Amino acid sequence: xxxxxxxxxxxxxxxxxxxxxxxxxxxxxxxxxxxxxxxxxxxxxxxxxxxxxxxxxxxxxxxxxxxxxxxxxxxxxxxxxxxxxxxxxxxxxxxxxxxxxxxxxxxxxxxxxxxxxxxxxxxxxxxxxxxxxxxxxxxxxxxxxxxxxxxxxxxxxxxxxxxxxxxxxxxxxxxxxxxxxxxxxxxxxxxxxxxxxxxxxxxxx
Amino acid sequence: xxxxxxxxxxxxxxxxxxxxxxxxxxxxxxxxxxxxxxxxxxxxxxxxxxxxxxxxxxxxxxxxxxxxxxxxxxxxxxxxxxxxxxxxxxxxxxxxxxxxxxxxxxxxxxxxxxxxxxxxxxxxxxxxxxxxxxxxxxxxxxxxxxxxxxxxxxxxxxxxxxxxxxxxxxxxxxxxxxxxxxxxxxxxxxxxxxxxxxxxxxxxxxxxxxxxxxxxxxxxxxxxxxxxxxxxxxxxxxxxxxxxxxxxxxxxxxxxxxxxxxxxxxxxxxxxxxxxxxxxxxxxxxxxxxxxxxxxxxxxxxxxxxxxxxxxxxxxxxxxxxxxxxxxxxxxxxxxxxxxxxxxxxxxxxxxxxxxxxxxxxxxxxxxxxxxxxxxxxxxxxxxxxxxxxxxxxxxxxxxxxxxxxxxxxxxxxxxxxxxxxxxxxxxxxxxxxxxxxxxxxxxxxxxxxxxxxxxxxxxxxxxxxxxxxxxxxxxxxx
Numbered sequence: 001x002x003x004x005x006x007x008x009x010x011x012x013x014x015x016x017x018x019x020x021x022x023x024x025x026x027x028x029x030x031x032x033x034x035x036x037x038x039x040x041x042x043x044x045x046x047x048x049x050x051x052x053x054x055x056x057x058x059x060x061x062x063x064x065x066x067x068x069x070x071x072x073x074x075x076x077x078x079x080x081x082x083x084x085x086x087x088x089x090x091x092x093x094x095x096x097x098x099x100x101x102x103x104x105x106x107x108x109x110x111x112x113x114x115x116x117x118x119x120x121x122x123x124x125x126x127x128x129x130x131x132x133x134x135x136x137x138x139x140x141x142x143x144x145x146x147x148x149x150x151x152x153x154x155x156x157x158x159x160x161x162x163x164x165x166x167x168x169x170x171x172x173x174x175x176x177x178x179x180x181x182x183x184x185x186x187x188x189x190x191x192x193x194x195x196x197x198x199x200x201x202x203x204x205x
Numbered sequence: 206x207x208x209x210x211x212x213x214x215x216x217x218x219x220x221x222x223x224x225x226x227x228x229x230x231x232x233x234x235x236x237x238x239x240x241x242x243x244x245x246x247x248x249x250x251x252x253x254x255x256x257x258x259x260x261x262x263x264x265x266x267x268x269x270x271x272x273x274x275x276x277x278x279x280x281x282x283x284x285x286x287x288x289x290x291x292x293x294x295x296x297x298x299x300x301x302x303x304x305x306x307x308x309x310x311x312x313x314x315x316x317x318x319x320x321x322x323x324x325x326x327x328x329x330x331x332x333x334x335x336x337x338x339x340x341x342x343x344x345x346x347x348x349x350x351x352x353x354x355x356x357x358x359x360x361x362x363x364x365x366x367x368x369x370x371x372x373x374x375x376x377x378x379x380x381x382x383x384x385x386x387x388x389x390x391x392x393x394x395x396x397x398x399x400x401x402x403x404x405x406x407x408x409x410x411x412x413x414x415x416x417x418x419x420x421x422x423x424x425x426x427x428x429x430x431x432x433x434x435x436x437x438x439x440x441x442x443x444x445x446x447x448x449x450x451x452x453x454x455x456x457x458x459x460x461x462x463x464x465x466x467x468x469x470x471x472x473x474x475x476x477x478x479x480x481x482x483x484x485x486x487x488x489x490x491x492x493x494x495x496x497x498x499x500x501x502x503x504x505x506x507x508x509x510x511x512x513x514x515x516x517x518x519x520x521x522x523x524x525x526x527x528x529x530x531x532x533x534x535x536x537x538x539x540x541x542x543x544x545x546x547x548x549x550x551x552x553x554x555x556x557x558x559x560x561x562x563x564x565x566x567x568x569x570x571x572x573x574x575x576x577x578x579x580x581x582x583x584x585x586x587x588x589x590x591x592x593x594x595x596x597x598x599x600x601x602x603x604x605x606x607x608x609x610x611x612x613x614x615x616x617x618x619x620x621x622x623x624x625x626x627x628x629x630x631x632x633x634x635x636x637x638x639x640x641x642x643x644x645x646x647x648x649x650x651x652x653x654x655x656x657x658x659x660x661x662x663x664x665x666x667x668x669x670x671x672x673x674x675x676x677x678x679x680x681x682x683x684x
Contacts, residue, residue, distance in 0.1 A: 017636065033673065039636065039638075041633060041639075047642075047659050050640075050642060050663070051642075051659065051662045051663050051666055052666075053640075054610065054640045054642075054663050054666045054667050054670065055665075055666030055667070055669070055670050056670060056671070057608075057670035057671040057672060057673045058640070058673075059608075059638045059639055059640050060640045060641075061629060061633070061639070061640065061641040062641055062642050062643050063641075071626070071630050071633070072633070072634075073634060076633075076634070
């Protein structure tokens with residue numbers, strides 16, 4: 001199972017009401033429904049994935065994330081999840097704030113542009129990085145707002161967003177070796193290629 | 206699509222469909238079907254407070270009801286539709302039922318798996334009790350139900366209801382369909398499916414009989430008609446009402462028929478089912494004779510098409526039924542029984558609405574600054590109206606128990622995707638299970654009658670998906 005799904009399962013409360021942004025075929029929602037009895041909706045724009053999810057009995061609503069979450073009232077959900085879509089939306093900062101308006105907590109994953117392979121690619125080759133996590137050319141990539149862990153954390157600080165948990169992983173380190181895990185802990189922005197953040201609004205006053 | 210095809214959303218009974226007529230008994234078709242008439246001897250009290258002493262429903266069924274009666278799907282028809290949704294009426298029948306591309310063996314609504322029921326609604330003119338059936342009042346005057354409609358009763362000949370037939374609402378239809386369910390022994394429908402006006406019936410079912418359906422499919426529909434929708438219906442009605450042959454609706458007795466009115470009504474309606482692009486693709490500015498004739502006869506192909514559609518329609522449809530059906534559309538409001546729950550919201554937003562009308566009159570005389578302020582006020586009013594609509598729908602949907610699939614079509618401007626999304630938003634705001642797809646199709650409102658793979662695939666998947674039972678209200682508005 002995907003690492004972000006495992007973590008989402010750990011961080012989401014049983015019976016929670018969940019919104020999954022860019023839910024794909026609803027794999028995570030189905031898993032959470034089965035494991036934790038959660039309720040909720042997935043938003044997706046890929047036609048085939050929507051039909052697959054509907055065929056699995058999930059509640060999927062066709063919507064472009066770039067249209068924002070205005071259709072949802074404040075605090076409509078316990079948790080809002082967005083896996084690997086932040087870097088592909090028009091206004092990641094606006095969406096992030098909107099996520100924390102409609103839900104108490106957000107779980108977000110995105111690729112780390114400061115991963116050492118990307119740095120090498122750009123630094124030595126002088127060309128935009130192409131990797132397993134970022135398989136596109138610069139001209140056809142949907143990832144229009146790539147960022148690093150540091151960038152993301154700075155954005156959170158600017159908007160009083162509290163980072164409850166952060167888990168940085170290396171997709172290439174399939175075995176999750178103890179050494180690699182220890183190293184990633186020391187220098188996540190260099191060694192991890194994907195991070196999973198659990199964030200919440202800072203208490204005012 | 207050939208230019209003469211009239212695969213239109215209100216399901217003219219003489220519509221050609223996309224089914225190969227040679228396939229009457231072949232795989233993919235339910236084959237030859239025979240309609241059945243169900244008589245209901247008990248009086249039916251309608252929303253308008255009038256009572257039908259008894260009534261008939263014309264019904265077609267496809268597939269086989271299983272032993273625990275859990276595989277039944279009800280199909281609700283649209284404006285001018287009928288019970289003949291699939292298959293053929295004889296081996297030589299060239300024309301399949303109006304939704305034959307949706308219903309049949311291995312199709313989206315799979316008759317190998319489901320028992321499918323389609324009812325002709327009362328007030329229609331295809332065999333169920335309606336304006337063209339005999340008014341029992343005209344036979345025996347002693348059990349008169351309503352003294353106001355007995356004007357024709359002095360005649361000793363049995364008379365048809367004509368304009369004396371009571372006005373029917375979507376809710377009334379749903380009630381008669383529930384009575385049919387009882388007759389068929391179906392306590393809970395596996396699903397209720399409808400497009401356009403049929404979608405309204407499906408939605409009303411989920412509100413009125415929440416424990417009698419598991420799934421609700423609402424296609425190309427709307428939570429209620431907009432002012433523009435009602436305006437188009439009014440033009441259609443006025444076309445009929447102002448035809449000298451209408452004779453106050455007693456044209457059958459008078460030996461006339463408001464053919465021109467019905468043709469015009471149909472032409473107006475038909476335009477709203479199509480799109481500018483679809484008409485451009487189909488007709489463009491093509492001329493019938495290739496040159497301008499400088500007269501008022503048919504010149505452009507689109508004129509020829511509209512007249513042909515209108516004429517064909519007028520041959521098979523009743524004018525009083527058309528009037529009644531458009532009124533049923535106008536009256537549709539699933540929130541009506543739940544208005545007390547949102548009374549507070551209503552009073553709050555009724556005030557700014559009045560202000561905005563008054564303000565708009567003023568603004569014509571006022572300066573630019575005032576106009577800007579008015580514009581801002583209008584935007585606020587629109588938002589307030591939207592919130593009021595949402596609250597009303599939420600109140601209506603609060604106790605529903607089924608899973609929903611809502612489908613809209615990108616080019617539908619009669620019931621635009623935004624209207625479907627109002628339904629979806631209200632369902633999500635009440636935590637109800639709902640999926641929504643907006644199908645990219647060029648045919649406007651008519652799209653729901655087309656065989657579009659993504660659309661058919663979603664309906665099929667939804668009807669056969671595992672039923673998720675645990676759902677609970679949203680935690681929204683905790684603050």
